[in-house]
Amino acid sequence: MARLTALLGAIAAALAAVLFLPATPVAAHDHPSGITDLVTPAVVRLEAVSHVEITLLDHVGELKHVERSYDIPFAVGTGTVVNPDGTIVGLRRLAVNPDDVAVYAANRIFAEHHKVKIPADYDKHKLSDDLLDHHLQECYPPKTDTATCIINVTTDITAYPNVSPASPNGYKVKCIKAGPDPDDPAVLVPLTPATGVGMPTAPLADKVPDQVGSPTNVAGFLGRPGPDVHHNVVIAHLGQGGGQGQNGRPFADPEKKKDEPVELGGLADKGMVGAPVIGDKDGHVIGLLVGGGKEGKMLGIREVLGVLTQAKVTPRRGTIDTAFEAALTRYHTKYYTEAAPGFQRVLELYPGNVVAASLLKTSLAKRGGPEDQGTRQLAATTPGTSRPLWPFIAAAVLLFLAAGGGAYLLWRRRAPERPTELPQPLAAGPPLDEGANQTVVVRRSQSFPVVPQQQQQVMTAQEAPMKYCTSCGMRLGPAHRFCGYCGHPIET
Known part of the structure; x- marks a missing residue:
């Protein structure tokens, strides 16, 4: 019976292999080199404003309370969403104003109310009038019991996601953890976390590539996202050396065709500071763009992960990312017919996804065309509209052999053997030995x-x-x- 079972099992496996041959081979694909689409849906524009409310207690003449409020923009840059609830990694300079806006507000309100010439800056000034100067000095921080000004400062940070149509108001975030220096990483969480499936996120790498000249991509915004402002992607290469914090990792073109530090420094000043640096190997974030002027550098991912740990925030991917990555794999391997439904699903989950909408448009245009690998494989394995007959013929032959072999083995198993002639028992005679x-x-x-x-x-x-x-x-x-x-x- 064991041999019969083994034979029938082998025949069944052969039948399954023949009858269930796929019309289109399915293969696992890795993301191709240089992909940035995994990250760009999660790139956001950050705009920070210091909001100051000041009350001047005028004791010079008739007692008056003069109230003013000022909004002082102090930073624009780029951040990266790392959690579906909208949590962002950026830089301290994009979340904390390094200037003392209370001094700025004191200069403004004194100049406006007392009609004196005081520059609207962040420096403390003196007046020629001793009485006014005394009141001005008492208005400047720090606050004392004899202060002539009551000042309240808040920071308003807005994240504008990469969506279409553009979000006119974005969503508000606050800084919960940041390093001590302006180019140290910072963690910003939404005041109202995203609900449902949340937002697209970017995958974070574990470390920075060690190889000098490793290609990267820097993705960020030079303005507030809108119909005429899209995310900008720049190719760069990692240079030699570097360290933690503001020392960073320099950029250097191995072919020396352009000055990458100057180029990236200029882009940082225009709004791409804090932008994610994307590794060319697997499309994960390996750092953030820092610096400015004539020296753009990269802050490594380990410093970013360290601040996230201190803030007790765990970066994670969401439902949107799973659907998007599956569609993206098919798209970049030119299976456009299969990619299109995937991007449609992403847009159902997150209707404003700019990158998914763009790739869906391309997939629909190329679907069924000469570049579509799915169509080409289907045409190669399926002539016309009918399936080849040889698998069914082979299956029929194997089925016949299986039935015949099984019947033969069962017959051999159950056939009675020829009985051996045994002598008839003794009818009479002497009794047998009882001890035999x-x-x-x-x-x-x-x-x-x-x-x-x-x-x-x-x-x-x-x-x-x-x-x-x-x-x-x-x-x-x-x-x-x-x-x-x-x-x-x-x-x-």
Whole structure:
């Protein structure tokens, strides 16, 4: 039965292999080199404003309370969403104003109310009038018991996601953790976390590539996202050396065709500071763009992960990212027919996804065309509109062989063997020895063939005496030379 089971199992496996051959081979694909689409949906524009409310207590003349409020923009840059709830990694300079806006507000309100010339800057000034100057100095921070100004400063940070149509108001975030220096990483969380499936996120790498000249991509915004402002992607290469914090990792073109530090420094000043630096190997974020002027550098991913850990924030991917990455794999391997439904699903989950909408448009345009690998493989394996007949013919032959083989093995298994002729039990005679051992049944040996018994009249006890085997005690026929049961010769 074991052999029958093994044979039927092998035949069933062969039938499955033939009957269930896929019309289109399915293969696993890695993301191609240089991909930035994994990150760009999660890139956001950051704009930071210091909001100051100041009340001047005028004691010079008639007692008056003068109230003013000022909004002071102090930073624009780029951030990266790392959690579906809208949590962002950026730089401290994009979240914390390094200037003392209370001094700025004091200068403004004194100049406006007392009609004196004071620059609207962040420096403390003196006036020629001793009384006014005394009141001005008492207005400047830090606050004292004799202060002439009551000042309240808040920071308003807005993130504008990469969506279409553009979000006019974005969403508000606050800084919960940041390093001490302006170019240290910062963690910003939304005041109202995103609900449902949330927002697209960017995958973060574990470390920075060590190889000098490793290609990267820097993606960010030079303005607030809108119909005429899209995310900008710049190719750059990692240079030699570098360190933690503001020392950073320099950029350097290995072919020396352009000055990458100057180019990236200029882009940082225009709004791409804090932008994610994307590794060319797998499309993960390996750092953030820092610096400015004539020196753009990269802050490594380990510093970013360290601040996230201190803030007790775990970066994670969401449902949108899973659907988008699956569609993106098909798109970049030119399976446009299969990619299109995937991008449609992404847009159902997150209708404003600019990157998914653009790739869907391209997929629909190329679907079924000469570049579509899915269509080409289908045409190669399926002539016309019918499936080839040879798999079904082979399956029929294997099925016939399986049925025949199974029937034959079952017949061999169940066929009765030819019974061995055994001597008839003793009808009469002396009793057997009660102490004799139990009789052992032994098949006839080919060395001692049994002579067929002759058809003759049975003799009575008076005509011929009965004979018994001296070895086993079984009755012997009149013409037997050997015992028909044990094969012992009767002459002995």
